[in-house]
Structures are given as structure tokens and as C-alpha cells.
Amino acid sequence: MAGINAQAIKELRERTQAGMSDCKSAxxxxxxxxxxxxxxxxxxxxxxxxxxxxxxxxEGEVRAAVAADRRSATMVEVNIQTDFAARNDAFRxxxxxxxxxxxxxxxxxxxxxxxxxxxxxxxTATELTARIGEKVAVRRWDRVxxxxxxxxxxxxxxxxxxxxxxxxxxxxxxxxxxxxxxxQKFIDETAMQAAAMSPLVLRRDEVTAELxxxxxxxxxxxxxxxxxxxxxAAWPKIIEGKFNKWYSEVAxxxxxxxxxxxxxxxxxxxxxxxxxxxxAAGGELTLTRFVRYERGEGIAKKEDDFAAEVAxxxxx
Numbered sequence: 001m002a003g004i005n006a007q008a009i010k011e012l013r014e015r016t017q018a019g020m021s022d023c024k025s026a027x028x029x030x031x032x033x034x035x036x037x038x039x040x041x042x043x044x045x046x047x048x049x050x051x052x053x054x055x056x057x058x059e060g061e062v063r064a065a066v067a068a069d070r071r072s073a074t075m076v077e078v079n080i081q082t083d084f085a086a087r088n089d090a091f092r093x094x095x096x097x098x099x100x101x102x103x104x105x106x107x108x109x110x111x112x113x114x115x116x117x118x119x120x121x122x123x124t125a126t127e128l129t130a131r132i133g134e135k136v137a138v139r140r141w142d143r144v145x146x147x148x149x150x151x152x153x154x155x156x157x158x159x160x161x162x163x164x165x166x167x168x169x170x171x172x173x174x175x176x177x178x179x180x181x182x183x184q185k186f187i188d189e190t191a192m193q194a195a196a197m198s199p200l201v202l203r204r205d206e207v208t209a210e211l212x213x214x215x216x217x218x219x220x221x222x223x224x225x226x227x228x229x230x231x232x233a234a235w236p237k238i239i240e241g242k243f244n245k246w247y248s249e250v251a252x253x254x255x256x257x258x259x260x261x262x263x264x265x266x267x268x269x270x271x272x273x274x275x276x277x278x279x280a281a282g283g284e285l286t287l288t289r290f291v292r293y294e295r296g297e298g299i300a301k302k303e304d305d306f307a308a309e310v311a312x313x314x315x316x
Contacts, residue, residue: 004032016041017133057135058296059083061095062165064156065103072145073154073167074103076111077293081134086162091136094128102141111138139299142291144169151175152288153183157191166194167291177283186277186285189259190252190270194292199252202290207250215246252290 004027012023012034018041030036057079064075078095080086098121101114112122119127125136144167146152152171158164168191172178201207219242223235230238248254253271260268270287278285 004028008032008034012037012041056299057081057137058299059086060139060295061086061092061162062158062293062295063095063099063162064158064165064167065099066154066156067103070153070155072143073156073169074099074141074143075156075165075167075291075293076102076141077139077165077295079135079137079139079296079299080132085132085134088132090128091132094124094136097124098138098141102143105141107143111141140293142167142293144289144291146171151178153178153187155187155191157188157195159192159195163295164195165293166191167289168194168287169289171286171288172281173283173285177278177281177285180277180281182277182280183285186273189257189273190287190290193255193258193270194252194290196258197249197252197255198292198294199255199290200250202251202287203253204247204251207247212243215243219243253287 004024008027009020009023012018012027013020015038016023018026022041023037026037026040027034029040059082060077060079062075062077064073066073076095076099078091078098080091085091094116097116098111098114101116101121102109102111105111105114112120112125114121116124121138125138128136144154146154146169150171151174152169154167154169157166157168159166168187170178170183170187172183177183200211216239219239220235222242223230223238248256248269253269253274255270256266257268257270257273260266260273274285274287
């Protein structure tokens with residue numbers, strides 16, 4: 001049909017910011033008339049939503065809340081495409097609504113199916129995408145908690161205005177120990193430590209076999225590339241030393257305290273500070289779990305090949 005070609009699709013897309021398939025459909029419906037196609041796109045009203053649905057949302061906010069009894073703490077990550085849109089009042093309200101919904105949800109609940117004002121979170125996100133003009137996605141949520149019948153406290157820490165969030169749970173031999181000022185100080189500083197130093201696991205025995213094997217390959221590669229190579233017979237001992245250093249970087253309990261180091265005190269690991277806090281409180285403490293979210297981590301930013309997209313649409 002005359003008027004429906006790659007150039008026409010490109011022009012309509014530039015004028016309306018609609019998706020490629022929407023542009024082709026509108027031009028077909030308008031029999032190639034550009035102005036009618038623009039009108040069709042505008043009348044449909046969901047052009048931006050359709051366009052944004054396939055885009056990468058890597059900005060947004062990590063937000064957390066601690067329960068009134070401090071026995072649990074919950075965190076969500078909600079993404080949007082730009083930092084500017086993340087400051088939109090409607091988006092920020094949505095993040096708060098999602099957090100309130102997951103605070104009441106059972107462990108492992110599918111966040112997309114939870115309800116906000118009678119609508120699923122998935123449907124609400126789609127509507128907000130259309131309204132703001134950028135893809136909105138609830139990526140993940142988690143909770144740390146103190147099991148029933150045990151004493152302890154949960155804490156949350158959010159850094160850089162929602163870029164990084166951390167949850168921490170500590171169990172104690174009594175509630176008095178859990179609420180001791182030194183224990184609270186330890187919990188606060190440990191949450192900030194996790195935010196700053198990006199630990200992968202709580203303790204070294206939580207490192208997966210897959211990750212350990214990958215690290216083994218890295219260490220062996222380093223030894224092969226060493227300009228002054230060591231005998232292969234010495235490699236196991238050298239690699240063991242490398243692993244111990246690596247564990248001190250990736251296991252939270254083995255990390256050196258940033259706060260202590262800032263005061264000029266070296267060698268103070270999180271494990272040692274945990275023991276010191278327990279002694280000060282006159283009881284026993286166990287750091288049972290932490291969760292760390294960094295906004296957008298692991299999400300690949302999609303780069304559109306516009307020419308290829310146009311060619312594909314024009315040919316179909």
C-alpha cells in the first residue's frame with residue numbers, strides 16, 4: 001500500500017513516540033495518510049505505554065520499612081527508565097503503595113498479583129506507565145524476620161536516596177540483649193557496612209560451588225599470566241591464600257569494619273564486632289541474615305537498533 005514504507009513508519013514514530021507495530025497498524029488503518037495515522041495514534045492514547053513496555057527500566061527506587069515491633073523489615077525495588085521520572089510524585093506514591101502491600105504479604109508472594117486499591121500491582125504499573133510515559137516495573141521484594149519464639153531485632157537502611165537498600169536480622173539470647181544500645185549500634189553499622197562494601201554472602205560456607213569454581217579459574221589464570229611464574233606444585237597453597245583474601249571481601253562477617261577503620265582501628269571484622277556487642281550486652285548474638293539491593297544491578301540497558309527494527313517492520 002502506498003505510503004506505508006520504512007520512511008513513513010520512521011516519521012510517524014518520531015512524531016508520536018509510539019511503538020513500531022502501532023505506527024505500522026495506524027498507517028494501515030489510515031491507508032497511508034500520515035495525518036490520519038497521527039490522529040489514530042493520539043486517539044488510542046496508549047502509544048507511550050506500548051512504546052515503553054519493551055524498554056529497559058534501570059532507574060527508580062529501593063525503599064524499605066521496619067515493622068512496629070522491629071521483628072521484621074521489608075524492602076522493594078521499583079524501576080523506571082529515568083532518574084527524572086523517578087522523582088515524579090505518582091511514581092513515588094506507587095513505590096510506597098507497593099511497599100505497604102508486600103509488608104502484609106506472605107513470604108514468597110508474587111508481587112505482581114498483590115492488590116493496590118482493588119487492582120493488581122501489575123495492572124497498576126501498566127496504567128502508571130501510560131500516564132508517566134516511561135516503563136514502570138516492580139522488580140523484586142524481600143523480608144528478613146525474627147522467627148516466632150525467638151528474640152531479636154530487624155533493621156533496614158537505605159542509602160543515596162534509594163539507590164541501595166539493606167535489611168539485617170540479628171537474633172539474641174533475650175530481648176533485653178537485642179535492645180541493648182551496643183547491639184543497636186552494631187546493627188546500624190553493619191547495615192551501612194553491607195551497603196558500602198557489597199558483600200555477596202553472610203559467611204564463607206554460603207558461597208556456591210559454581211561461584212567458587214569460577215573464582216578458582218580466575219586465580220589459576222592469574223598465576224599463568226604472572227611474569228614470574230611460580231611452580232605449579234606451589235599453586236594450591238597460593239590459591240588457598242587468595243581464597244582467604246577473597247572471602248574477607250565477599251563474606252560480610254569476615255569483612256573489615258569500615259567504621260572502625262575510619263577511626264584508625266584496623267583488624268576489626270564484623271564477626272569481632274558482633275562478639276564485642278554480645279559481650280557488652282551480656283548475652284549471645286547471631287547475625288542470621290542480610291539482604292542488599294542496588295537499584296538496577298544486573299539489568300542490561302537495551303540499545304535499540306532502529307534501522308534494523310524499521311527494516312523488519314516494513315518487511316512484515
